[in-house]
Amino acid sequence: MAPRSVRRRRLVNTVITTSSWIAAAIGIFVMGWIVVTVVVRGIGAWNVAFFTQLPPTGNDPGGGLANAIVGTLVITFGAAVVGLPLGFFGAIYLSEFGRAGRVATGIRAVTNIVLGVPSIVAGMFAYALLVLPSHHYSGFSASVALAFIMLPVMTRTAEDVLNLVPNELRESALAMGAPRWRATLGVVVKAARAGLITGAILAVVRVAGETAPLLFTALSSPYWLSGFFGPSGYFGGPTANLTKDIYDFSQQPYPHLIQLAWGGSLLIIVAVLGVNVVTRLLFQRGKEW
Amino acid sequence: MSSGEVDISTPGGAGAQTRPRRHHFAFGDPLFRWFTIACAATVALAMFLLIGVLVKNSWLAIHVLGIKPLTHVAYNPDTNQYGALSSLFGTFLTTILAMLIAVPLALAIALLLVELVHPLVSRVVGTTIEMLAAVPSIIFGMWGIFIVVPLMQRHIEPWIQATPLGRLGIFGGSPVGVDVFTASIVLSLMILPFITAVSRDVLQMVPKVVKEAGYGMGSTTYEVMRKISMRYALAGIAGAVFLGLGRALGETMAVSMVIGANFFTIPHSLFQSGTTVSATLALNFPESQSKLETSSLIELALILFVITMVFQVVAQLWLARARRMTGSRA
Numbered sequence: 001m002a003p004r005s006v007r008r009r010r011l012v013n014t015v016i017t018t019s020s021w022i023a024a025a026i027g028i029f030v031m032g033w034i035v036v037t038v039v040v041r042g043i044g045a046w047n048v049a050f051f052t053q054l055p056p057t058g059n060d061p062g063g064g065l066a067n068a069i070v071g072t073l074v075i076t077f078g079a080a081v082v083g084l085p086l087g088f089f090g091a092i093y094l095s096e097f098g099r100a101g102r103v104a105t106g107i108r109a110v111t112n113i114v115l116g117v118p119s120i121v122a123g124m125f126a127y128a129l130l131v132l133p134s135h136h137y138s139g140f141s142a143s144v145a146l147a148f149i150m151l152p153v154m155t156r157t158a159e160d161v162l163n164l165v166p167n168e169l170r171e172s173a174l175a176m177g178a179p180r181w182r183a184t185l186g187v188v189v190k191a192a193r194a195g196l197i198t199g200a201i202l203a204v205v206r207v208a209g210e211t212a213p214l215l216f217t218a219l220s221s222p223y224w225l226s227g228f229f230g231p232s233g234y235f236g237g238p239t240a241n242l243t244k245d246i247y248d249f250s251q252q253p254y255p256h257l258i259q260l261a262w263g264g265s266l267l268i269i270v271a272v273l274g275v276n277v278v279t280r281l282l283f284q285r286g287k288e289w
Numbered sequence: 290m291s292s293g294e295v296d297i298s299t300p301g302g303a304g305a306q307t308r309p310r311r312h313h314f315a316f317g318d319p320l321f322r323w324f325t326i327a328c329a330a331t332v333a334l335a336m337f338l339l340i341g342v343l344v345k346n347s348w349l350a351i352h353v354l355g356i357k358p359l360t361h362v363a364y365n366p367d368t369n370q371y372g373a374l375s376s377l378f379g380t381f382l383t384t385i386l387a388m389l390i391a392v393p394l395a396l397a398i399a400l401l402l403v404e405l406v407h408p409l410v411s412r413v414v415g416t417t418i419e420m421l422a423a424v425p426s427i428i429f430g431m432w433g434i435f436i437v438v439p440l441m442q443r444h445i446e447p448w449i450q451a452t453p454l455g456r457l458g459i460f461g462g463s464p465v466g467v468d469v470f471t472a473s474i475v476l477s478l479m480i481l482p483f484i485t486a487v488s489r490d491v492l493q494m495v496p497k498v499v500k501e502a503g504y505g506m507g508s509t510t511y512e513v514m515r516k517i518s519m520r521y522a523l524a525g526i527a528g529a530v531f532l533g534l535g536r537a538l539g540e541t542m543a544v545s546m547v548i549g550a551n552f553f554t555i556p557h558s559l560f561q562s563g564t565t566v567s568a569t570l571a572l573n574f575p576e577s578q579s580k581l582e583t584s585s586l587i588e589l590a591l592i593l594f595v596i597t598m599v600f601q602v603v604a605q606l607w608l609a610r611a612r613r614m615t616g617s618r619a
Contacts, residue, residue, distance in 0.1 A: 009509050009512065010509065012509070012511055013509035013510055013511040013512070016397075016400075016510075016511040016514075017400075017401075017405060017510060017511065019397055020397040020398065020400050020401040020405065021401060021405075022397075023393075023394045023397035023398050023401070024397070024398045024401045024402075024414065026394065027394065027398050027418060027421070027481060027482070027485065028414065028417060028418075030421075030478055031417055031418070031420070031421045031482075033432075033436075034421075034424065034428065034429070034432050037432055037435075037436055038428060038431070038432070041435075085328070086328045086331050086332075087328075088328075089324065089325045089328035089329070090325065090328040090329035090330075090331065090332060091329075092325045092328075093322075093325035093326050093328065093329040094329060096325070097322055097325060097326070098326075098329065103326075104329075106333070107329050107330065107332065107333055109602075109605060110332055110333045110336055111332050112601060112605060113336065113598050113601045113602070114332055114335065114336050116532070116535040116539075116597050116598070116600070116601040117336075117339070117539070117594060117597060117598075118535075118538065118539020118540070118541070118567060118593055118594070118597055119539065119541065120539065120541040120567045120570055120571060120590070120593075121339075121343075121539065121590050121593055121594045121597075122339075124343065124570065124574075124587060124590040125338075125339045125342060125343065128342045128343060128345075128346045128587060129338070129342050132346065148335055148339075151331070151332055151335065152332060155329070155332060179317050179318050180317075180318045180321065180322070181317050181318055181320075181321035182317075184321070202423075205423065206423065209424075209425025209426075209427065209428075210425065211425070211426065211427045211430075211541070211542045212426075212541035212542060212567070212571065215541075215571055215574070215575065216574055216575065219575075243425070243427050246427055246431065247427060247430070247542065247546075250430070250431055250434060250435075250546070258435075261431065262431070265427070265428050265431050268425060268427070268428065269424065269428060272423055272424065272425065273420055273423070273424075276419075276420055276423055277420075280416070
């Protein structure tokens, strides 16, 4: 290698390290900027009405996003009921049975592809699968779209966590005469529970803030949730939800609706960051196993 | 299986014969195994269902329009024009610009966190960045439309035009704020924390000994980073970049709110409004008038899916190869 002057090398080093500092400063500044903006603009919308009333119609000020809060909770819960168990047991197959086998490798590859599916495509999928044949928008179809997004996230994180459990634990359990299923559920899963719970919570929170999958499935509604599968028990009915309301209201010319949109944004940021912080604090050990 | 039989589920299970209690669980293990296989297989089933459903519903557009969408720019349902070229161009343009901004920034921040600052600072900043990665895209969209767009329109874009750069065609036209430039910036800030977090994790796995050997040879921090850490962690960093790329390609809310959308042209300036595939879907699908339009938009979603899938598959193959060659873990 041709010798290069120490001065030049030092100069390059200084330039790069300085720009690292600037880059980090920009990153943190933007983070702070976004959070501060949302807090400053959103806090004014937070009052009792915001959490208890329906959105205002047209020009009337006041009102709230109570129906959207309920809708988002229900849709997210519906997605979690489907996505989490499937992801959890799928991960058990990959880490405990499939391992490096051909089937497991194939499923892992497909999981990675599904992980990369844009959320709007997931929404289109749920639309074409459920809304189009039934001619009704529904919270249920939104849950299916979100479950589709949640499933690979849960599978991957759960598998990573289960893989960290030392093999000796499996061997000891089997040596004690425990059948495979008990060794897995009673010992391996128990050992990895902090990581599994963290993964599950973060997977749920991640889809809770999604907007694109709801655009063609839940739509939005100015009314209270009248039924998960539809207004009068049948399969249909648009469902109010926070993210779509934020999106819709942000496009409106009325300042009080934009204010509601900021209030909703604040609620989402508080929920997402809050759950993240609390989960990390409670399950700090989850990182080890 | 009656309790008198030999336990055939335990090969050579001489011990099992003396323990008849185990027979109660003889079906437990195969059952559990098949149950977990079924759960693991749902993801594959869901993907094939997705492909099937999207192909079926875009069949009308594929049949009637052929390859016309892929060669036409204009999208106008009133005149039966369903060109996808403008959307595809916008998707690739914003993604490339966002990556050009985000990747160097992400690597610089990762370098800082791993090599330069106190571990405690590194942890605090690292956690902050992980948090930013968890902020939903609608929030970036809100911030983009109410904060970044006015800023771009009134200050940054006129300022760029006043500098010598402004004479270039790509910075021409009247600054509107809702344009490709703003969309790319917001998009880059969205994927930045994600790429940073993954790169940092990967760089942290580089063994200390190797780096110390580099320092011992008299290398500067940058040289250790570029010639040792980066090479060692190449596969993982490439993985982070590809994942960020996938996210940028499909991002909907943050982009559709600031790009102007529904401008179906090939922009000749970055300060011009445009659209992307996902923005076109988000804005036109709910208002779709005809069966053909609906079908053509579902076809567009299918195209987006195929693009991201191709990127994923290529990335995975490439990563597997890089991992074999460098022996590094990702």
